[in-house]
Amino acid sequence: MALAAQAQPGRHRVRKRQLARSHGRCLSSVSILGIRPEAYELIAYSDLHRDMPGLAIRAMRKAVSLDRNNWNYAYGLALMEAAGA
Numbered sequence: 001m002a003l004a005a006q007a008q009p010g011r012h013r014v015r016k017r018q019l020a021r022s023h024g025r026c027l028s029s030v031s032i033l034g035i036r037p038e039a040y041e042l043i044a045y046s047d048l049h050r051d052m053p054g055l056a057i058r059a060m061r062k063a064v065s066l067d068r069n070n071w072n073y074a075y076g077l078a079l080m081e082a083a084g085a
Contacts, residue, residue, distance in 0.1 A: 030043070035066065036066065037062070037063035037064075037066035037067040037070065037073060038063075040059045040060065040062045040063035040066065041059075041060065041063045041072070041073060041076065043055075043056075043059040044056045044057070044059035044060035044063065044076065044077075044080070045076070047059060048080060053080065053084075056080055057077065057080050057081060060073060060076050060077040060080055061077060063076075063077075064077050
């Protein structure tokens, strides 16, 4: 049990680095393929994780606008707005 607790900070650092790397890659893909909603969804969740709720909602709104038939984007946006993000 104690060993698992000690492993958590290291795991958190790795996840944070991975998140930062994927955020940068998503921003790059948006500049090339700005018509695809997937990158905006990942940016939204990344921004939310980094305590940037305004940017997260803006990115998710963009994903919704690019694919209005995908319930995942609408649901994610609704959750973010309901949480007061």
